[in-house]
Amino acid sequence: MFQQFKNIDTAFKHIKLFSIFLLLANMVTLCFCIYKSYDIVNKAQNRVHILYNGKVLEAIASDRKTNLPVELRDHIRTFHEDFFTLVPDDKQIDATVTKALYLADGSAKSAYDNLKEAGYFNNLISGNINQQVNIDSIRLDLDTYPYGFTCYATEKLVRASSTVTRKLITKGKVSDLKTETDNNPHGFLIQGWEILQNNDEQEKKNTP
Structure with missing residues (x-):
């Protein structure tokens, strides 16, 4: 019986560790997604489109x-x-x-x-x-x-x-x-x- 409780306690610890790891992994993934989103938006804002002789040309706006x-x-x-x-x-x-x-x-x-x-x-x-x-x-x-x-x-x-x-x-x-x-x-x-x-x-x- 004690062995059964020990197995349950061990399983609970494993589940707890797995849950913590899963939560941390989700947070890292979320932060990475937010960073990439800002990076994509920033790059998009730095793109300038110029109309020249009826053609749309793309230029990159550089930081001052x-x-x-x-x-x-x-x-x-x-x-x-x-x-x-x-x-x-x-x-x-x-x-x-x-x-x-x-x-x-x-x-x-x-x-x-x-x-x-x-x-x-x-x-x-x-x-x-x-x-x-x-x-x-x-x-x-x-x-x-x-x-x-x-x-x-x-x-x-x-x-x-x-x-x-x-x-x-x-x-x-x-x-x-x-x-x-x-x-x-x-x-x-x-x-x-x-x-x-x-x-x-x-x-x-x-x-x-």
Whole structure:
């Protein structure tokens, strides 16, 4: 009789263990199904269909993080090109610098005001000087936020008689506004912008 109770107790333990295992297996299966469902929905949302010449083409929408370095560099490059590419015309200078100021905080406005008070823009106009800038490289620090950067560029001040080449180095940080506008299509904002170096390197006489 005791052997019979022992067999029943053993069978009950086996049934209990089997039930627990079955429950865990069902939970794992359920979690896997939920994960795959979200994954399928996410992939479906990233598919974009484009109508081109009467044909439906499928494209894949990539995550912004994938293109973050490219977008940051383009934002920084656009800011510097708008701020430093100048012609001897006060209205044109105001227009291009204003475009640049949409991409940065008050640090850029302060730099612009300092240059204006020092008569920098008046000297460009009176000397009939065209200022051009070429971005050589942009170093990014994506490990910290806001993202730090150092921009290396070459400036050319073109006069009728000569061309002066300058080495330009600036630094700052970029934050994500998470909102794009017509004046700021990437939705980034340059902060704490500083001009580290803007020195003449070479002067070349222009031949008539």
